[in-house]
Amino acid sequence: MVNKVKIARVQVDLTQQQLAEKIGVTRQTISLIEKGKYNPTLKLCLEICYAVNKSLDELFWVEKENSI
Numbered sequence: 001m002v003n004k005v006k007i008a009r010v011q012v013d014l015t016q017q018q019l020a021e022k023i024g025v026t027r028q029t030i031s032l033i034e035k036g037k038y039n040p041t042l043k044l045c046l047e048i049c050y051a052v053n054k055s056l057d058e059l060f061w062v063e064k065e066n067s068i
Contacts, residue, residue: 004059006034008052023047 009019009030016030025044032038033048040048045060052059 003034003036004054005030005048005052008048008054008059009034012052014052019048019051022051 009016014022016034017027020027020030023044024047029038029040033040033044045056049056049059
């Protein structure tokens with residue numbers, strides 16, 4: 001899965017540390033979110049969206065897989 005958070009962060013020229021400071025978490029938290037190893041709360045998702053000027057859909061929407 002393409003990591004949309006990392007792409008959006010790089011597009012607005014922020015390091016993991018800068019994004020973390022902007023939204024009040026640690027750099028390690030940003031790293032884990034980008035690796036898909038941490039499931040952020042809705043509040044944290046929104047903070048990330050505001051920081052990188054993206055919508056929730058743009059960053060976090062995952063299409064449902066068809067299972068038969």
